[in-house]
Amino acid sequence: MTVRNDVKVVDVTLRDGGLCNQFQFDDAFVRDLYETNLKCGVDYMEFGYKASRRLFKESEFGKWKFCKEEDLRRIVGENDTGLKISVMADVGRCDFREDFLPRQESVIDLVRVACYIHQIPAALEMIEYLHALGYETSCNIMAITQANLNQTEEALALLAASPVDVIYLVDSYGSLYPENAGALAKSYLAAAEPAGKQVGFHGHNNQNLAFANTIETMSYGVSFLDASAMGMGRGAGNCAMELLLGFLKNPRYQLYDLLTFIERDMLPLKAQGVVWGYDLQYLFTGQLNRHPREAMNFTAEKRQDYCEFYKSLLDNF
Amino acid sequence: MTVRNDVKVVDVTLRDGGLCNQFQFDDAFVRDLYETNLKCGVDYMEFGYKASRRLFKESEFGKWKFCKEEDLRRIVGENDTGLKISVMADVGRCDFREDFLPRQESVIDLVRVACYIHQIPAALEMIEYLHALGYETSCNIMAITQANLNQTEEALALLAASPVDVIYLVDSYGSLYPENAGALAKSYLAAAEPAGKQVGFHGHNNQNLAFANTIETMSYGVSFLDASAMGMGRGAGNCAMELLLGFLKNPRYQLYDLLTFIERDMLPLKAQGVVWGYDLQYLFTGQLNRHPREAMNFTAEKRQDYCEFYKSLLDNF
Numbered sequence: 001m002t003v004r005n006d007v008k009v010v011d012v013t014l015r016d017g018g019l020c021n022q023f024q025f026d027d028a029f030v031r032d033l034y035e036t037n038l039k040c041g042v043d044y045m046e047f048g049y050k051a052s053r054r055l056f057k058e059s060e061f062g063k064w065k066f067c068k069e070e071d072l073r074r075i076v077g078e079n080d081t082g083l084k085i086s087v088m089a090d091v092g093r094c095d096f097r098e099d100f101l102p103r104q105e106s107v108i109d110l111v112r113v114a115c116y117i118h119q120i121p122a123a124l125e126m127i128e129y130l131h132a133l134g135y136e137t138s139c140n141i142m143a144i145t146q147a148n149l150n151q152t153e154e155a156l157a158l159l160a161a162s163p164v165d166v167i168y169l170v171d172s173y174g175s176l177y178p179e180n181a182g183a184l185a186k187s188y189l190a191a192a193e194p195a196g197k198q199v200g201f202h203g204h205n206n207q208n209l210a211f212a213n214t215i216e217t218m219s220y221g222v223s224f225l226d227a228s229a230m231g232m233g234r235g236a237g238n239c240a241m242e243l244l245l246g247f248l249k250n251p252r253y254q255l256y257d258l259l260t261f262i263e264r265d266m267l268p269l270k271a272q273g274v275v276w277g278y279d280l281q282y283l284f285t286g287q288l289n290r291h292p293r294e295a296m297n298f299t300a301e302k303r304q305d306y307c308e309f310y311k312s313l314l315d316n317f
Numbered sequence: 318m319t320v321r322n323d324v325k326v327v328d329v330t331l332r333d334g335g336l337c338n339q340f341q342f343d344d345a346f347v348r349d350l351y352e353t354n355l356k357c358g359v360d361y362m363e364f365g366y367k368a369s370r371r372l373f374k375e376s377e378f379g380k381w382k383f384c385k386e387e388d389l390r391r392i393v394g395e396n397d398t399g400l401k402i403s404v405m406a407d408v409g410r411c412d413f414r415e416d417f418l419p420r421q422e423s424v425i426d427l428v429r430v431a432c433y434i435h436q437i438p439a440a441l442e443m444i445e446y447l448h449a450l451g452y453e454t455s456c457n458i459m460a461i462t463q464a465n466l467n468q469t470e471e472a473l474a475l476l477a478a479s480p481v482d483v484i485y486l487v488d489s490y491g492s493l494y495p496e497n498a499g500a501l502a503k504s505y506l507a508a509a510e511p512a513g514k515q516v517g518f519h520g521h522n523n524q525n526l527a528f529a530n531t532i533e534t535m536s537y538g539v540s541f542l543d544a545s546a547m548g549m550g551r552g553a554g555n556c557a558m559e560l561l562l563g564f565l566k567n568p569r570y571q572l573y574d575l576l577t578f579i580e581r582d583m584l585p586l587k588a589q590g591v592v593w594g595y596d597l598q599y600l601f602t603g604q605l606n607r608h609p610r611e612a613m614n615f616t617a618e619k620r621q622d623y624c625e626f627y628k629s630l631l632d633n634f
Contacts, residue, residue, distance in 0.1 A: 177564065178495065178529060179536065207560055208522075212495060212529030219496065242597065243524055246604040247494065259624045262597070267621055278595075280559065280579070287563040304584055307576045 003250035006198070006223040008043040011241060014064050015046040015088050017232035021274045023048055023062030029265050030064070030075050033229070038083050039257035040245060044110055044224075046086040047072060052095045072107050084109035088140070091115035091122045096129060103134030110136040112168070117147040120155045124162050131163040138166035138200060138224070144184065145175045145289050152184075156191035166198045166224050167191070171213060174206025174236055174286040178216040181209075185217035193221070200224030203239050205231055205278050206286025210239040215247060229258065230266050235292035235299075236282035275299060280306050284313055320567035323515070323540040325360040328558060331381050332363040332405050334549035338591045340365055340379030346582050347381070347392050350546070355400050356574035357562060361427060361541075363403040364389060369412045389424050401426035405457070408432035408439045413446060420451030427453040429485070434464040437472045441479050448480040455483035455517060455541070461501065462492045462606050469501075473508035483515045483541050484508070488530060491523025491553055491603035495533040498526075502534035510538070517541030520556050522548055522595050523603025527556040532564055546575065547583050552609035552616075553599035592616060597623050601630055 013033060014025060030047070037045045048064030056065060063071045067087045079085055085108050089096055092115075100111070111130045115123040120141070127137045139159050144152065159167050169188050171181065181201070188199045201217040201224070203210035214225055227244040231237035242262070245255045281295035284306075290313070298309050330350060331342060347364070354362045365381030373382060380388045384404045396402055402425050406413055417428070428447045432440040437458070444454045456476050461469065476484050486505050488498065498518070505516045518534040518541070520527035531542055544561040548554035559579070562572045598612035601623075607630070615626050 177532065179532075205525075207563075208525050208528050208557070211525050215494065240525070242600060246524075246600065256624070256627065259597070259627055263621065263623050280576070283559060283563065304580065306580050307573070310573065310576055 003248075004218070004223070005250070007218065007248065007250065008198075008224050009041075009241075009244065009248070009253065010044040010046060010086065010200070010224055010226045011037050011042045011228060012046045012202070012226045012238060013228040013232050013241070015048050016226075016234055016238055017228055017276070018048055018062065018064050019234040020232060020276045021062070021269070022060070023064040025062055025064060027075065029269075032261060032265050034075055034083070036257050036261040038081055040241075040254050041250075041252040042083060042241075044084045044086045046088060046112070047075075048087060050087050050089045050094050050096070050099050050111070052093055052099075054095060055093055067108075069101060069106055076107055079107045084136075086110040086112055088112045088114055089126065091119040091126060096126050100130060100133055100135070108135065110138065112138045112140050114140040114142055114170075116143060117141055117151050117155055120158055124158060127162055127164045136165045137163070138168055139164050140168035140170050140200075140202065142170045143172040143291070144170055145173055152187070153191075156188060160191045160195040160197065164197060166200050168200040168202055168224065169217065169222070170202045171204055173289055173291060174204030174210065174282065175289040176203075176209070176213055177207075178209065178212050181213040182216050182220055185220045185222050189221045198223045200226065202226040204233065204286070204292075205236040205238065206282040206292070208278055210237070211243040211247075214239045214244060229262055230270075232266070232269075232276050235276065235296055236278050236286070237276040281309055284310050288313055320565075321535070321540070322567070324535065324565065324567065325515075325541050326358075326558075326561065326565070326570065327361040327363060327403065327517070327541055327543045328354050328359045328545060329363045329519070329543045329555060330545040330549050330558070332365050333543075333551055333555055334545055334593070335365055335379065335381050336551040337549060337593045338379070338586070339377070340381040342379055342381060344392065346586075349578060349582050351392055351400070353574050353578040355398055357558075357571050358567075358569040359400060359558075361401045361403045363405060363429070364392075365404060367404050367406045367411050367413070367416050367428070369410055369416075371412060372410055384425075386418060386423055393424055396424045401453075403427040403429055405429045405431055406443065408436040408443060413443050417447060417450055417452070425452065427455065429455045429457050431457040431459055431487075433460060434458055434468050434472055437475055441475060444479055444481045453482050454480070455485055456481050457485035457487050457517075457519065459487045460489040460608070461487055462490055469504065470508075473505060477508045477512040477514065481514060483517050485517040485519055485541065486534065486539070487519045488521055490606055490608060491521030491527065491599065492606040493520075493526070493530055494524075495526065495529050498530040499533050499537055502537045502539050506538045515540045517543065519543040521550065521603070521609075522553040522555065523599040523609070525595055527554070528560040528564075531556045531561060546579055547587075549583070549586075549593050552593065552613055553595050553603070554593040598626055601627050605630055
């Protein structure tokens, strides 16, 4: 019956969902999602990536792969609201020294630095730089289920000593069961809390566990919770926002306006053929703790020969 | 790394799945599923209901609503295998005194007696009768999330004192979160274990938690685990067998043959328009702890006006 006031709900529909449609969301969709998040009490809205325009051609992607200041402002103005704005920047795939303004000149509040565990030194450099610009920062260590325990402990210790605000447990492959997710969350919290930092969870739904893992890790003290409308996100997708808002007891969060958004904006997206969500091919890569790329190809080719696909995964271990 | 040798996997594809297609499975499908369960190491296969032929017309349903001995034997012969045969009988909707042979004359091993909590006295009468005929029995108390704690405790005490072998925790409305499912499982186990009985779990996937709740309750000692191919079952469906077999560490369980069954038999069923599985309308009834019947109507009418539907549920509380 009590509420957890430390919880922050982070909408990642545009960012992780953008991986399903090359970030081709039109402004009406983005504005509608922004208004929806405001009404639903969502705490952060992630608009997309700050990707390098040297590495990626602007003509090949929607604008939310780059999240230029003018594009953000066209949607949010000065964003005089309680909803904070987030962008993600991948280590090695962004030009962070060129592409970020000082925070007081930007509508961006939070920069989430995504990296693999071997990139922690580069992530720390970015975090220090972005922190000095005035941003809130998080470090999202991806594919944590492929890191060993020593690496993870060392990374957590380095992050605890850094200026980062939030450390994210990221189940990129959707291979964590709740008990493993809970155990990892405890180790993240043990490193983060004494340093005054919060811990976040970002799940994938390969085994239908994105929501279950989110509320499991929350029960141990994880407070930044990623979710997206209808679970839109790469491959099997993420924790569905409608599941999470329905679960949270805090009356600050409201489900109804999200439903109107889903009906008006998400169903047409699905009808256009944008594909994401749980299916057997993602279950296989999740169970095998592997990157979903082969499963994404299987989906794109509209294949249904699940047995052949499963055998091919076992061949390539 | 250890295995739980007390775990029994129960395939409910025909029985709960039959609620999606009026039990219209042809013999080739049923035989293929039987062979699949044998190869996958499944412990029990539930073929359907023993429904009253006075209450239900045989012409309106497939034969697995009635599970006559000759129909079972046409598939399984004498069933000289390690796979046990189960049927379900609903309190008040079966003619148990007429329709069950003594066990030594039947291929049925387990009769699962399904009831609502106010029907426990009638369920106990059936359990005693069927136990005297020689069957293994379970009591599946449906819609437990609408029973109060005193009722539940009293029902568990009565069942503990009965000859029943297994007491099932049944989340008919898919409204349990893992922490609630775990707490209920503990109270079931506390009543059942001192009496030498086992506890089972049967989930529904309204909130994408059927699998998560199954493995959560298993972690406390629940040992009879219901699942179905592709989660086929009423409304949002059940725990998917492919998720469960992938999770269980016991090498007795094998995933691969299930995949061949899914490809050969389940995909055509879906292609024919048989519908089940997670969708928003089921999420709503799950969150609101209600029977899915309105959501099933919404699905049958191919509606997508989720907001209107949600409001209508709030109106009819």
